[in-house]
Structure formats: C-alpha cells, structure tokens
Amino acid sequence: MSLITTLARMEAVRDGRARPVATVRHRHLSDRPLVFVPLTTAGEAGAPLGALVGTDRDAPRLLVVPQPRNRDLRFAFLAELAEETLPYLDSYADAVDLEERKETDPETGKKVPVQVELCADAPQLLVPSAAGVAFVRLLGRSMRFRRTADQDPDTPYPAPARVPLLGRWLTHYGERSRVPGSSLLLSLTELLGRHWATGQSNLEDQHLGSLLAWIDPPAGVTGPEAALRAESARDAGGQLLCPPAGPATDPAFDNKLLAPAIARYDAARAEVGGGVAGGEARLRLAENGLRELIASQLRPTWDALWHGVDLLRELPPGERVAERWKRDRWSFTGHRDRVRAGEPPQPKRDDAVTAAQKLAARETAQAQLEAQEALDDPLVMAGRRLAGEAFAGEVTEVEMAWSEAKVPRPRPLVTVVTEDRPQLAEQVKLYRVMADGRTQTGEFAGAHAPGALVVRLTGGMGRGKTPEPGSVPEPGDRTCWTLFEHAPRGGPELPDAESTPWTHGGPPEAVMPGPAPDPVTEEDYL
Amino acid sequence: MTGTDCVDGGPGTAGAVHGDGPFDPSAAAARATDAILRDTLRGAHRGVVVDSPPGAGKSTLVVRAARELAAAGRPLMVVAQTNAQVDDLVDRLATADPDLPVGRLHSSDPHPYDPVLDAHPSVRASAKVADLAGLDIVVSTAAKWAHIKNVEPWRHAIVDEAYQMRSDALLAVAGLFERALFVGDPGQLDPFSVVGADQWAGLSYDPSASAVTTLLAHNPTLPQHRLPVSWRLPASAAPLVSDAFYPYTPFRSGTGHGERRLSFGVASDGSGPDRVLDEAAVSGWGLLELPARRTPRTDPEAVTAVAQVVRRLLDRGGASVSERSEEPVPLTADRIAVGTAHRDQAAAVRAALSGLGVRGVTVDTANRLQGREFDVTVVLHPLSGRPDATAFHLETGRLCVLASRHRHACVVVCRAGVAELLDEHPSTEPVQLGVTVKFPDGWEANHAVLSHLSEHRVPWRP
Numbered sequence: 001m002s003l004i005t006t007l008a009r010m011e012a013v014r015d016g017r018a019r020p021v022a023t024v025r026h027r028h029l030s031d032r033p034l035v036f037v038p039l040t041t042a043g044e045a046g047a048p049l050g051a052l053v054g055t056d057r058d059a060p061r062l063l064v065v066p067q068p069r070n071r072d073l074r075f076a077f078l079a080e081l082a083e084e085t086l087p088y089l090d091s092y093a094d095a096v097d098l099e100e101r102k103e104t105d106p107e108t109g110k111k112v113p114v115q116v117e118l119c120a121d122a123p124q125l126l127v128p129s130a131a132g133v134a135f136v137r138l139l140g141r142s143m144r145f146r147r148t149a150d151q152d153p154d155t156p157y158p159a160p161a162r163v164p165l166l167g168r169w170l171t172h173y174g175e176r177s178r179v180p181g182s183s184l185l186l187s188l189t190e191l192l193g194r195h196w197a198t199g200q201s202n203l204e205d206q207h208l209g210s211l212l213a214w215i216d217p218p219a220g221v222t223g224p225e226a227a228l229r230a231e232s233a234r235d236a237g238g239q240l241l242c243p244p245a246g247p248a249t250d251p252a253f254d255n256k257l258l259a260p261a262i263a264r265y266d267a268a269r270a271e272v273g274g275g276v277a278g279g280e281a282r283l284r285l286a287e288n289g290l291r292e293l294i295a296s297q298l299r300p301t302w303d304a305l306w307h308g309v310d311l312l313r314e315l316p317p318g319e320r321v322a323e324r325w326k327r328d329r330w331s332f333t334g335h336r337d338r339v340r341a342g343e344p345p346q347p348k349r350d351d352a353v354t355a356a357q358k359l360a361a362r363e364t365a366q367a368q369l370e371a372q373e374a375l376d377d378p379l380v381m382a383g384r385r386l387a388g389e390a391f392a393g394e395v396t397e398v399e400m401a402w403s404e405a406k407v408p409r410p411r412p413l414v415t416v417v418t419e420d421r422p423q424l425a426e427q428v429k430l431y432r433v434m435a436d437g438r439t440q441t442g443e444f445a446g447a448h449a450p451g452a453l454v455v456r457l458t459g460g461m462g463r464g465k466t467p468e469p470g471s472v473p474e475p476g477d478r479t480c481w482t483l484f485e486h487a488p489r490g491g492p493e494l495p496d497a498e499s500t501p502w503t504h505g506g507p508p509e510a511v512m513p514g515p516a517p518d519p520v521t522e523e524d525y526l
Numbered sequence: 527m528t529g530t531d532c533v534d535g536g537p538g539t540a541g542a543v544h545g546d547g548p549f550d551p552s553a554a555a556a557r558a559t560d561a562i563l564r565d566t567l568r569g570a571h572r573g574v575v576v577d578s579p580p581g582a583g584k585s586t587l588v589v590r591a592a593r594e595l596a597a598a599g600r601p602l603m604v605v606a607q608t609n610a611q612v613d614d615l616v617d618r619l620a621t622a623d624p625d626l627p628v629g630r631l632h633s634s635d636p637h638p639y640d641p642v643l644d645a646h647p648s649v650r651a652s653a654k655v656a657d658l659a660g661l662d663i664v665v666s667t668a669a670k671w672a673h674i675k676n677v678e679p680w681r682h683a684i685v686d687e688a689y690q691m692r693s694d695a696l697l698a699v700a701g702l703f704e705r706a707l708f709v710g711d712p713g714q715l716d717p718f719s720v721v722g723a724d725q726w727a728g729l730s731y732d733p734s735a736s737a738v739t740t741l742l743a744h745n746p747t748l749p750q751h752r753l754p755v756s757w758r759l760p761a762s763a764a765p766l767v768s769d770a771f772y773p774y775t776p777f778r779s780g781t782g783h784g785e786r787r788l789s790f791g792v793a794s795d796g797s798g799p800d801r802v803l804d805e806a807a808v809s810g811w812g813l814l815e816l817p818a819r820r821t822p823r824t825d826p827e828a829v830t831a832v833a834q835v836v837r838r839l840l841d842r843g844g845a846s847v848s849e850r851s852e853e854p855v856p857l858t859a860d861r862i863a864v865g866t867a868h869r870d871q872a873a874a875v876r877a878a879l880s881g882l883g884v885r886g887v888t889v890d891t892a893n894r895l896q897g898r899e900f901d902v903t904v905v906l907h908p909l910s911g912r913p914d915a916t917a918f919h920l921e922t923g924r925l926c927v928l929a930s931r932h933r934h935a936c937v938v939v940c941r942a943g944v945a946e947l948l949d950e951h952p953s954t955e956p957v958q959l960g961v962t963v964k965f966p967d968g969w970e971a972n973h974a975v976l977s978h979l980s981e982h983r984v985p986w987r988p
Contacts, residue, residue, distance in 0.1 A: 003822070178721075178722070178725070180721060349729065350725075350726065350729075351731075352697060352731035352733075353697065355694075355726050355729065355731065355732070355733045356693070356694035356697050356698075356731075356733040358733075359694055359719060359721070359723055359726075359733040359734060360694065360733075362721040363719065363720055363721055365721075366720050366721050367720075387870065388869075388870055388873060423869060423870065423873040427637065491669075491672070491698075492669075492672035492673045492698055493675075494694075494697060494698055495697070495698075495701050499701060500697070501697065501700035501701050502572060502700070502744070502745070503573070503696055503697070503700040503737075503740065503741045503744060503745070504693070504696070504697050504700065504731045504740060504744060505730060505731060505744040506744075
C-alpha cells in the first residue's frame with residue numbers, strides 16, 4: 001500500500017467516512033451495463049441458486065433454481081440466463097466502425113494495411129464483488145464444453161441450445177477481466193475500492209454493503225457504524241438485515257429459511273410425482289415461496305450495486321479511459337469473430353505460448369494503466385510524486401545547448417524548482433506530457449541546488465537544429481516530470497505454438513491437450 | 527532433488543568446515559568443474575544444470591566453459607539477465623583471453639553498454655546480430671536475444687543466472703540454440719511478475735516460474751551439478767547461509783577460520799555503531815538493534831543508523847587481511863555495500879550517506895545486489911519496524927541475497943521485535959497443486975538467521 005493510500009485510510013478512520021483517492025473515474029462505465037447478481041448453493045461448487053440479471057435497474061429478471069441439485073432445473077436456469085444475456089451481447093455485435101490495421105500477408109510475408117471491423121461499443125457486465133467475477137468464470141468453464149443435442153445426438157444430458165455459447169462468452173469475459181484496466185467485466189467492490197479509501201481493511205472492503213456504508217453512509221450515521229450494521233446486524237429471526245453480496249449465502253439463511261423451503265418444494269414435487277391431489281398447487285406455492293425468499297436476498301445487493309454505479313457516474317471519466325475501452329472493444333470484436341468463424345471453445349488450459357503471451361500482455365497493460373492513471377488524475381500523480389517516481393515544479397531557467405554530433409541536436413537544459421524528492425540518478429530518463437498531448441523525453445542532468453533539478457530535454461523538439469516552437473518549456477511554466485514511461489511497450493514476439501522449444505515440452509498436441517476426461521462414475525448421475 | 531550429484535564424496539555437513547579429515551576445497555571444486563565441463567562438452571544431454579551457491583565461482587565457471595567450447599570449435603551464445611551482468615562477463619572473457627573474438631550484442635538505446643569494453647580490441651559491440659556473425663562468442667541479455675529472429679540456431683548456449691530468468695523469457699530465446707548449459711543460484715530471488723499468474727500455477731510451463739523449473743519439469747533426466755565451495759563467504763558466514771538457505775545442498779567456505787581478518791586503526795568510541803563494528807570484525811556478524819517501534823518504510827532512525835555505521839567503518843580506518851594478500855588492505859568505500867528491501871529505503875540511505883559526506887558506497891535493493899560481492903555489507907533488515915510480514919518481506923531469496931554479499935563481515939540494522947513479528951505472521955501463501963514447495967520457506971529462514979544474529983546483538987538507543 002502506498003504512503004498516500006495509507007494516509008487516506010487513516011483520514012477515513014479519523015473522519016468516519018471514506019476518502020476519495022481519485023478525482024476522475026479510471027474505468028469505463030457503460031450507459032447500459034448488464035448487471036448480474038448471482039447466488040450459489042453452499043457446498044455445491046458450480047450449482048447456482050438464483051440470480052438477478054438485467055439492464056433495467058427497476059425491472060431485473062429473477063432466475064431461481066428451486067432444487068439446485070436437480071440437473072434439469074440447473075440447465076433451465078442456465079438456458080434462461082442465456083436467453084437474457086446473449087441478446088444483450090448480440091445487440092452490440094453489428095454496429096461497427098472500420099479501422100485500419102497492419103496484418104502479415106500470408107503470401108508475401110509483408111505487413112499490409114487492411115480494413116477491419118471494430119464494434120462501436122461493447123457490452124459491459126457488472127457483478128457485485130470479486131467473488132462474483134470468479135463465479136462468472138466458473139459458470140463459463142462449466143458451460144462451454146457442454147454439448148447440445150444438435151452437436152451430438154448421443155450425449156447424455158444434452159445442454160439447452162444456447163448454453164455452450166453463453167459459456168464461451170462468460171469465459172471470455174472472465175479471462176478479459178484479468179487484464180489490468182480492462183472494463184468488460186467489473187466488480188463493484190473493486191471499482192469503488194479504486195476510487196475511495198475506507199477506514200477498514202482490504203478484506204472488509206470486499207463486502208459491498210459495508211464498503212458503500214463507508215462511502216455514502218445514511219444521514220446521521222458514521223461510516224463505521226453503518227458498516228458494522230451492514231456486516232452484522234440481524235433481525236428478530238436471526239437473519240442479516242443486509243444480506244451478503246454473494247455468490248455465497250449467509251449460513252443462517254441457508255439453515256433457517258432456505259433448507260425448509262427447499263424441503264417443502266421437494267415434498268410437493270414428490271406429491272406431484274405420486275399423483276397426490278392438490279400437489280400441483282402446493283408445488284406452485286412452494287416454488288413461489290422460494291422465489292420470494294431468494295429475491296429477498298438478491299434485491300438489496302441489486303440496489304446496492306446500482307447505488308455504487310450512481311456514485312461512480314458522478315465522477316468524470318479519465319482522459320485515457322476511452323483509449324483503454326477501445327482495447328476492450330477490440331477484445332469483444334475478436335471474440336465475436338471467433339464465434340462467428342465457428343472456432344471451438346477456449347481450451348481447458350492455455351498452452352505454453354498462449355500463457356506467456358497473456359502474461360506479457362497483462363504486464364504491459366499493468367504498466368500502461370499505472371502510467372495513464374497518474375497522467376489522468378492529479379491525486380494519483382501526487383501519490384507517485386510522494387513515492388519519488390515523479391516531480392512537479394516551476395521552470396526557473398532554460399539554457400540552450402546542443403549535442404556533440406556531426407549534426408548537433410538541441411538538448412536544452414531546463415531547471416525545475418520542486419519540493420518533491422524524486423529518486424534520481426544521473427541520466428535517469430524522464431517524461432512529461434507536452435501541451436499538444438505528445439510525450440517529451442528528457443534525462444536528469446544534476447541539481448543546481450537542493451530542489452533545483454536540471455532536466456536535459458532529449459526529444460519532442462522536432463527534427464531541426466532549433467526546437468519547434470512551444471516544445472521547450474519557458475521560465476514560469478509548471479511542468480510535471482515522471483520517471484516512468486507514459487506508453488510502455490510490450491515485450492518481444494514469442495514463437496508460434498507449433499515451434500514451442502524443447503525446454504517447454506515441444507509443440508502441444510494437436511487436439512485437446514491434457515489428459516483424457518475422468519471416466520463417468522455412478523456419482524456423476526446422483 | 528532429482529538428477530545426479532556429481533560431487534564425489536560430497537562436502538559433508540556445512541557446519542564442520544575443518545577438522546573432520548582432509549577437506550581440500552580446491553580439489554572438491556575442481557572435481558565438480560571437471561564433471562560439469564565433461565557433460566557440457568561431451569555429454570549426450572541437450573542441457574546441463576549447475577546450481578551455484580553464493581560466491582562459488584559461477585562466473586569463473588561460465589568464462590571457462592565458454593572458452594573451452596570456443597576452443598573446441600563450437601561458437602556459442604551467452605544469455606545473461608541484465609546489461610551489467612553481460613558487460614561484466616564480456617570484460618572477464620576478454621581479460622582471460624585477449625585474442626578471443628567476443629561479440630557484445632546490445633540495445634539501440636543511448637549508452638547501451640559499459641565503455642570499459644571498448645578497451646578490449648577483440649570485443650566487437652553492435653546492436654545488429656548480423657554484424658557479429660562468425661565470432662566465437664556472442665553475449666547479450668535475454669531481453670535482447672528475444673528480439674533476434676530468422677538466424678541459424680547456435681549449436682550451444684550458456685544461460686547465466688538461470689534461476690532469476692523467467693520461464694517465458696526462456697521460451698522466447700530457446701529457439702536460438704540446440705543445447706545449453708544453465709548456471710545459477712537457486713537460493714537467490716525468484717523471478718516475479720507484477721500481475722497475478724495464479725491461473726497457471728502448477729502447469730509445467732507456468733510463465734512466471736523460473737526457467738530452470740520449467741526446463742527440469744520437461745526434461746527431468748538432465749544432469750544437475752552443483753559447486754561445493756563458496757570462495758566469497760568467510761568461514762563465519764558459510765555455515766549459517768548454507769544451513770539457513772541450502773539445507774539439502776550444503777556447501778563450505780573456501781577459506782578457514784582466521785584466514786580473513788578485519789581490523790580497525792581507530793579504537794571504538796563506545797557508541798552503538800562502533801560496538802557493532804567491533805563485534806562484526808571479530809565474529810563476521812553484527813546486529814545493531816534499535817528499540818522496537820512501528821515505522822514507515824524509510825524509518826529515519828534506522829536509516830541514520832545505517833549511514834552512521836558506514837561512516838564509522840570508513841573513519842576508523844578499516845583494513846582487511848585475506849588469502850588474496852598478506853598485507854592488510856585498506857577498506858575503501860567501493861568495497862562496502864548497503865542492502866535494503868525497497869528502493870525508497872535505498873534512496874533514503876543514499877541521502878543520509880551524502881549528508882554524512884560518504885561517497886562511492888554501493889546502496890541498492892536486494893534485487894540489484896544479486897551477483898555482486900563486497901568486503902563488508904550493512905543491511906537494513908527487511909522486517910525492521912514493520913507491522914506485518916508479507917510474502918515479499920519473507921521471501922527467502924531476499925534475505926539470502928542480503929546475507930551473502932560479503933567477504934568479511936555483515937552488519938544488520940534492525941528494530942527489536944522481529945522474532946515476535948514472525949511468530950504473529952506464519953506463512954499463509956496458498957498451496958498450489960503441482961507446484962514444488964520450496965524449502966526452507968522464508969519464515970523458517972528468517973528465524974534461523976535471526977537466532978544466529980541474536981548472538982551478535984548490540985542494543986542501541988540512538
């Protein structure tokens with residue numbers, strides 16, 4: 001945790017209210033996000049219990065699995081989820097812009113410009129917490145390899161038609177959310193935690209209710225009081241007043257309310273199976289009871305999530321957020337194309353080359369995100385300055401100088417007076433944003449006096465012997481120099497998967513890497 | 527550990543350096559080196575792995591292997607991890623054999639390599655690999671090699687500091703060579719990633735793992751050797767470092783007790799820094815313990831204490847005697863290093879040193895001190911003044927690097943209460959399926975070092 005975040009958290013404790021740690025919004029927020037609040041069954045990995053899903057905050061769609069251990073009911077839930085989600089995803093697939101991109105011509109091997117489609121906007125999925133993101137991944141994994149009756153008439157328990165496709169999309173969104181700064185799939189706790197510091201620990205910040213309590217407590221109550229209430233206050237029946245944001249449920253709810261309700265449902269279902277008179281009505285009653293019960297757990301989280309969205313929308317977006325969102329649009333477009341081209345679902349595990357490529361891309365994204373957030377937000381930059389990674393100050397002196405080369409280049413020496421204490425050594429590279437938005441490079445050339453730092457400009461001044469007008473700061477200008485690059489580049493190209501070297505096990509097997517699936521046992525049909 | 531251990535007889539337990547029969551460090555080291563060269567030059571395997579504890583002559587081995595491969599008419603590429611390592615290696619190669627044609631492949635940045643290399647007539651430096659074609663040896667960083675495409679693969683490569691190289695970096699360069707000698711120190715800092723890589727944990731080719739881990743996972747039969755003698759660490763330090771960080775692959779010091787001595791021309795003034803220096807001069811270790819307190823990372827008192835120890839070290843006219851010279855050699859600033867865990871701590875120490883008028887002392891983080899050697903080191907303990915012990919601060923390699931850079935003595939500056947802090951923060955890293963658990967873990971190694979240091983404790987209230 002950086003010093004400035006520590007300070008913000010201490011101030012939050014002192015004030016009893018969260019402190020902002022950003023002055024702009026650092027993630028893209030769609031005008032029409034799809035909000036997904038899932039609940040899962042305790043002790044049953046990957047068995048959803050219910051969900052609220054939709055784009056309209058006043059009319060979420062409630063999906064419930066009355067008996068989570070029943071495979072057919074689970075499939076029915078997933079089919080309904082696909083019915084709600086896929087049209088939303090599809091609605092972004094056809095509005096496209098044309099972009100020019102360089103691609104390698106397979107015949108000549110040369111890079112040639114080609115026109116490609118880029119979706120004009122992309123669908124955004126919001127979940128309450130980091131555990132919700134993990135649940136999206138889990139659902140994706142559990143669905144994408146399912147076979148439908150169309151694909152394989154012999155498959156036992158064929159999946160409903162669109163379920164495997166939803167699995168591929170959720171997998172894509174889950175995987176994309178691992179890229180720093182990406183916004184296709186976001187959790188509210190992470191979003192709010194990026195913009196506010198509370199007086200509680202990071203672990204406690206995972207609780208959406210208590211996080212919101214610190215950020216926007218009800219009138220007349222302090223943050224810690226409201227957070228305590230959100231976390232642990234219970235009604236006379238022993239139920240939490242503010243149910244957890246899921247996907248895990250509260251054990252008291254499971255034991256006292258959910259288990260009896262499911263038992264009533266099971267009993268009614270058995271009656272229907274046994275042809276008992278009035279069983280149908282009791283089954284409907286039991287199912288409605290379960291729907292109400294699960295909705296009572298989901299609705300507070302749904303409202304809290306939208307409350308968080310409202311708070312975030314009050315912040316203006318950072319300047320470079322759209323640039324990062326464009327990469328999300330590329331990601332969405334790329335997966336759209338793979339689905340349209342009939343490619344198989346994402347493999348179970350990445351091969352060596354894919355894993356290395358993903359890691360490299362994410363490290364680049366992380367470096368870019370850190371730089372862009374600082375450039376977009378003076379408060380973030382203040383943190384970097386405090387950490388010695390940047391400095392800001394007034395230019396007091398500019399001395400023209402040139403490089404010692406056949407064709408001398410301008411290398412003006414700019415003195416910047418600052419109270420910051422950057423971690424500088426001779427020839428450390430420095431960067432600043434110029435008035436026209438380009439980045440100017442420089443290097444540290446010593447200090448006249450403590451706090452009077454000399455920067456030798458090395459770039460951004462055009463090609464001539466004299467610098468272009470406006471490219472050299474003038475005495476009286478305020479400049480902010482960073483020790484980090486503004487647009488860090490990615491690493492080298494990796495070999496193709498087919499030429500994976502011997503050190504990494506050689507080329508992956510052509511089809512479906514990894515061991516054969518576990519044999520089906522009787523337990524699979526319980 | 528799998529593979530063959532080629533050190534005949536083994537060096538025995540590291541605790542008993544002398545006295546249990548004739549142990550000839552030179553002979554043991556020579557046997558190990560011969561076996562390594564035999565496997566490298568004439569072995570049937572595509573790879574050879576050499577584990578080298580701190581100061582065991584890894585660079586010497588690399589230089590020798592490179593020269594013998596070149597002499598056998600097998601041009602080779604050498605992969606190191608940083609530009610400083612590459613420059614150092616090229617300098618050593620050219621010094622060892624002034625006629626050997628060596629290429630230094632470098633980046634196209636300004637000041638891409640150490641100008642020292644220009645003094646060697648047989649060294650050619652270029653940013654283009656084509657300019658270096660036909661040279662016996664071409665040396666560069668892994669990052670630069672990764673950009674080389676469409677060249678005839680080298681028949682042989684040496685990968686230096688292979689335990690600090692990440693698996694994905696090896697993936698990017700492994701297509702350039704047919705077979706390779708991998709050399710490194712398994713006890714130093716593991717490579718790391720600034721983003722999460724948990725999703726690949728347990729895969730044999732986890733891109734965030736070390737290159738050697740991936741290599742051995744896919745090629746478990748490769749011969750593995752290790753160098754049995756540390757020439758750098760004094761007899762006072764080798765047993766501790768060996769026991770704490772290499773419990774299953776012990777090593778010994780090349781010198782015995784009393785062969786290295788540190789003395790001061792000026793007597794102690796009785797202050798904490800002077801007393802801890804006297805203790806370190808006698809025993810090889812010193813712990814300057816400040817009162818317990820929770821502090822920011824750049825704890826001003828601890829930073830000042832570090833700077834004062836260095837200042838007194840220079841002021842008191844330190845002189846060292848070692849196997850290198852009979853006559854006492856004055857301890858100069860360039861033979862002293864200060865090691866910290868964080869860069870801001872290093873910056874704070876630099877500022878404090880320049881405030882005391884000290885110049886020329888190396889001050890850096892553990893990461894950047896890897897592979898370096900000094901006479902005396904002063905270490906700001908990674909856990910000093912902390913309220914918690916995170917995985918970063920507990921990392922075994924970090925402490926190992928800091929505790930194994932010195933030829934004579936190591937002074938650790940620390941706030942009291944670290945043992946209690948450790949007990950309050952047992953390791954809680956999740957266990958990942960398929961990932962080999964590293965022994966010892968940082969928690970245990972920290973306790974081992976701390977309990978040894980406590981025997982050389984000098985409490986001081988500044």
